[in-house]
Amino acid sequence: MVAIGTLIWVSLRPLLRLCICVACGFGITKAELFSAQAARGTGQLTLNITIPSLLFSKMVPAFTPENVSALGPLIIIAIIYTVLGIVFAWIIKQFFWVPHRFRYGFLMAGGWANYGDIPTSVVMSLTAAAPFGQPGQQDLAVAYIAAFILIFSLTLFPFGGYKLVAWDYEGPDVEDEERREMVRQKRRAVAKVFSQPSNLLKRRNTYQDSDSGNSIDVEKMPATKTRDEESADRSNIDVHDPDPDFEISEIPIHDSGVTSTAASITHVEGTLLPTTTHNPALSFTDSKHHHSRSKKSIDDIDIQDHHRSTSLQSHSTIPTKTKTKRTRWQHLFPHIKAFLLSLLSPPSLSILIALPIALITPLKALFVLIPNSPIPNAPDNEPPLAFIQDAASFIGAASVPLGLFNLGSALARLNIPRSQWGSLPMGAILSLAVAKTVIFPILGVLICQALTNAGFINREDPVLRFVCIFMSVLPTATTQVYITQVYSGTGEAGHVSSFLIPQYILMLIAMIILTAYSIHIIF
Secondary structure (H helix, E strand, C coil), X not given: CCCHHHHHHHHHHHHHHHHHHHHHHHHHHHCCCCCHHHHHHHHHHHHHHHHHHHHHHHXXXXXXXXXXXXXXXXXXXXXXXXXXXXXXXXXXXXXXXXXXXXXXXXXHHHHCECCCHHHHHHHHHHHCCCCCCCCCHHHXXXXXXXXXXXHHHHHHCCCCCCHHHHHHCCCCCCCXXXXXXXXXXXXXXXXXXXXXXXHHCCCCCEEEXXXXXXXXXXXXXXXXXXXXXXXXXXXXXXXXCCCHHHCHHHCCCCCCCCCCCCCCCCCCCXXXXXXXXXXXXXXXXXXXXXHHCCHHXXXXXXXXXXXXXXXHXXXXXXXXXXXXXXXXXXXXXXXXXXXXXXXXXXXXXXXXXXXHHHHCHHHHHCCCCCCCCCCCCCCCCCCCCHHHHHHHHHHHCCHHXXXXXXXHHHHHCXXXXXXXXXXXXXXXXXXXXXXXXXXXXXXXXXXXXXXXXXXXXXXXXXXXXXXXXHCCCCCECCHHHHHHHHHCXXXXXXXXXXXXXXXXXXXXXXXXXXXXXXXXXXX
């Protein structure tokens, strides 16, 4: 049992280091010493070099055939957190209005959390000292975080999560007041249903059919309308329906030319076979005319019709099928190519390379020292490729500080004018912040404890249990700021900032409480 004072200090210490790094990035940005272009370059350096190096250097020595089974729980937990976040955001959006140009980005803000620099900084600091502090636990913690980074990368880019931001900027604009009114109507509808219990239980109004004696359910009968009513309904249709719940399948996605490949809705037309039309000249309803026709003439007509139909089908079907197959491939190939290219992003590629090296003994012996190595060492008694491992460790050490500097710089640029505070969607902002930093950690503890009791998460692996729980308290990823800047057309991400700032403020308190409680239940 760890003392309460010790728990608080152990939980607070890694956050102090995190806050110092973020404050440095914040300060040099406000002092105009760290421009947006410099921050963008630093971000590219972090994403493409330092993070892949850190993941490689930690995963190769950490993973073994004995603990690789932990990848299963980690991936499942990462998927659960992503799906739950999207569901929470969708529920909040039903009760609180969200700006039109953030209606889909709000779902992304709920589902994709900051799985990079923040958890890596905190977890590396915690696992380096008591009550963890065992050899190899720090490397193992980063290796476990890599599973969350992999799911983040796959769902955001190859599987198209970034398109949520792109959809926000399609179609005409909608005023905030219209969005507020839409939510008010939803609230009234829900309140009306639950305020009258009789509405929940459908009353069956039946009457007796005088002709057949059958009982007819009035509520199941299709409603009939007069022509005037139908004309009025058609005149009330808004061709620019702003309801976000019905726009996903109708909005085409255009290629940004910067970070992603366009997706489009493909319509494949089927083969239209010739149909037989009714010809009065060939009718045999008249008995006299029917008897005047001979059986041979009838057979001749049938044969001619058959040959004509077969000829039409042979000429129209084959080219259409060939064209359809070619069209399908032409539409699918860009998507397949984009998916495969997304898998080759540096962080994902680093994980996919490091994992087999860590699990195949001869390959692992080339990079790190292992007992009973089948590979002879170099003249300095180090593995032949140990210099690659050393370089990756040296470069990867810069990943966390650079990432936190960029986070501070991004927060410094999130400016909300005071004149706009009254027009902000405070209900949605506060609800999402509370959901991400209060409700989500509670659910994370309950889910992880339930999976531990069920034997799905190894109870004897404290690092695994802590990482699974800790990843539930993370705020929205700052990556959404950069994606929004690309698709907004103006380089701005105004709506994102108002939703991020409260989360990162509440995160500090929530992390201390969750870290202390997690250590308490694990040890």
